[in-house]
Amino acid sequence: MVKELENQIKSLQKELAEIKKNQASLRVQPCLGDSEMREKDEKLDELRQRAKELTDALRDATRRRQLILSQNATKGIYEPDRHK
DSSP: OHHHHHHHHHHHHHHHHHHHHHHHHHHHSOOOSHHHHHHHHHHHHHHHHHHHHHHHHHHHHHHHHHHHHHHHHHHHHHHHHHTO
C-alpha cells in the first residue's frame, strides 16, 4: 500500500510540474488580439484548476502515506512488548 501511494505521489508531482511548466510557458506568449487573450486566459484558468486538483490529490495521498507509516511505526513499537 505504501509503495502504491509513493508511486501515486511521484506521478502527481510529475504531472503538477508539467502543468506549472506549461503555465509559465503560456504566460510569456504574446497575444495579438482580444480573442487570443481570452483563449490564453481560458487555458490558464484550466491549468490553474488542474493544478489545484493535483495539489489537493497530492496532499491527500501524502497524508494517507504518513498515516500508514505512523500506524506501522506504532505497531512496531508496541509489538515487542507483547512478546515479553
